[in-house]
Amino acid sequence: MQFTFTDKIIKLAVVDDSLFFRAGLVSLIQSQKNLNVIIESSNGKELIDTLAIRSEMPDIVIMDLEMPVMNGFKTIDYLLKYYPEIRILVLTGHNDARFLHHLIDKGVNGFLVKDTKKIDKVTEALNVIYMFKYYYAELDMKKIMSTKNPILQGEEIVFTKRQLQIVELVCQQYTDKEISKKLFISERTVHGHKTVIFKKTSTHSTLGLAMYAVKNNLISM
Amino acid sequence: MNTKSEELLEIEKIAQGNDAVRKRLLELFVQQVTRQVSQMNYCVQNKDWVSLRKVMHALKSTFLYIRIESHIELIEQIMNTAGEINYTIEQMVHKLEMTCLRLIGEFTLEYEKEFGKLAV
Numbered sequence: 263m264q265f266t267f268t269d270k271i272i273k274l275a276v277v278d279d280s281l282f283f284r285a286g287l288v289s290l291i292q293s294q295k296n297l298n299v300i301i302e303s304s305n306g307k308e309l310i311d312t313l314a315i316r317s318e319m320p321d322i323v324i325m326d327l328e329m330p331v332m333n334g335f336k337t338i339d340y341l342l343k344y345y346p347e348i349r350i351l352v353l354t355g356h357n358d359a360r361f362l363h364h365l366i367d368k369g370v371n372g373f374l375v376k377d378t379k380k381i382d383k384v385t386e387a388l389n390v391i392y393m394f395k396y397y398y399a400e401l402d403m404k405k406i407m408s409t410k411n412p413i414l415q416g417e418e419i420v421f422t423k424r425q426l427q428i429v430e431l432v433c434q435q436y437t438d439k440e441i442s443k444k445l446f447i448s449e450r451t452v453h454g455h456k457t458v459i460f461k462k463t464s465t466h467s468t469l470g471l472a473m474y475a476v477k478n479n480l481i482s483m
Numbered sequence: 484m485n486t487k488s489e490e491l492l493e494i495e496k497i498a499q500g501n502d503a504v505r506k507r508l509l510e511l512f513v514q515q516v517t518r519q520v521s522q523m524n525y526c527v528q529n530k531d532w533v534s535l536r537k538v539m540h541a542l543k544s545t546f547l548y549i550r551i552e553s554h555i556e557l558i559e560q561i562m563n564t565a566g567e568i569n570y571t572i573e574q575m576v577h578k579l580e581m582t583c584l585r586l587i588g589e590f591t592l593e594y595e596k597e598f599g600k601l602a603v
Contacts, residue, residue, distance in 0.1 A: 281511055285507050289501060289508075290499070326544075438567075468563075
């Protein structure tokens with residue numbers, strides 16, 4: 263289906279580490295007469311390296327969040343700082359209201375969840391973002407806005423050295439057992455530390471903690 | 484009667500009647516998932532749970548895209564429990580592997596029926 267508000271060609275960059283997903287998405291996009299993919303990258307670093315040597319910039323970047331080398335969160339921060347004129351559509355497998363809230367606060371222009379039902383909405387989202395800047399139509403905004411943004415609590419959260427070590431290992435996807443072996447402490451102690459860390463960060467899962475850690479520069483990438 | 488699996492129909496839907504795109508998607512799926520099946524077996528054998536979770540994340544993205552929703556929960560369970568309950572992990576990975584192999588077989592047949600020999 264053609265969904266266009268403008269006759270102007272909208273130039274796009276697609277950033278996703280799955281070649282299979284990217285191929286399908288690019289094919290869908292290129293079937294639209296006013297959309298043109300000018301950059302394809304498999305992670306944020308590749309995108310940034312490409313932008314640095316190109317004269318023609320994309321109007322909108324379609325961005326995955328979880329990618330190797332440089333993930334979507336870091337890449338979004340970089341784009342907002344150095345390429346504020348480029349708009350960002352996040353296309354993700356995650357649907358965590360708290361982090362969507364955070365990304366909306368940052369100024370990300372739109373979100374879609376990765377499945378074919380929503381993928382059909384990509385062309386609509388791109389046109390709306392190009393013309394009107396924002397596309398949040400597929401989001402449950404009531405739920406998102408009623409959720410606390412974990413990053414904007416207004417008070418600095420202080421971590422002990424041991425807590426930061428555990429955050430780092432949790433983000434590297436080590437289990438409690440593996441962390442206990444690495445740090446020469448009991449699994450019970452690891453569990454205790456994690457409970458305190460989850461409470462401090464208002465997170466409830468490893469993924470949530472990882473996202474918090476990346477956003478707050480608690481871990482190095 | 485259409486005897487194609489839902490997953491193959493999903494590929495056709497994504498390709499929107501463009502044979503070159505359908506060919507490319509079938510090829511990429513078979514190559515990517517074949518590699519991921521080898522990787523997940525290697526990870527389980529070597530109890531490399533960190534790498535196993537990365538493979539699961541990549542598979543999840545592919546499965547979400549072609550709407551194999553019944554296995555998304557299984558992939559998430561593997562991601563969440565890898566390294567903690569080894570016996571269950573092996574069973575879950577085996578179940579996932581069977582689905583991947585079925586799809587690789589179906590997609591390869593479909594590809595070779597229309598486009599010739601598929602190099603993996």
